[in-house]
Amino acid sequence: MIDALISGRIRGAVTVRTSKNGKPFAAWRIATTDKNGDGVLCSCIAFSTTAIDAVQRLSDGDSLAVSGEAAINAWQGNDGLQRQGLDVLAHAVLTAYHLGRKRKGSEPPQDDREGGAT
Template sequence: MIDGLIQGKLHAKAQQRTGKAGRPFVTAKVTTMAKDGNAQFVNVIAFAPDACNALLALGPGDAVALAGELASGIYMGKDGAPRISLDLTAHAVLTAYHVSRKRRAVQPQGQPQDSAPPPPEHWPPPDAPFDL
């Protein structure tokens, strides 16, 4: 078993299903970029309630990072060439929503969301060598 951390974009809306024992789970397909620049699909399955809810809240094209058990395999593509398949059992899901929520949670009280300094009162300076 390999502990894996992948990031990519959700290929299509995640699907909720129910197992034989009546327990819900979620399946999804994530598109990642391989080293050679080609797209690599990762088949994802999640059983943990938090991971399931996070996947179901996302839409196609949303960025996502997943951690869990990664398994690899080989299959023959339509062109007859061997291809790699990746399957991930997700234990944790991180999205842009989670990042902004955590950032707000650790930000000191009273500090503005954007801590960039305000622009000068006279911008651009009168002696600037360019026109805006």
């Protein structure tokens, strides 16, 4: 197991389903880059309700960060070349929405009257 923190952009649609035992889960893919600038595709799945709620609001191209357990995955592409990626069991998801909300909550209250307080 690899502890991972991955940031990137959603590729494709986020799917929310229910498992055979009735537990909801979300699945999606993240496109990111490695240290050489090469593209890496991460297949993510989440069972946490907070992670599911966060990611189901996103669509193709939206930015996010995911933390969780990762495993290296290898497959042969349609072009016959060997490809590698990551399978991620996401425990937490952070989006731009969360950052905006956190920043807004930490700002001091603003006086709505013109010219400030009197």
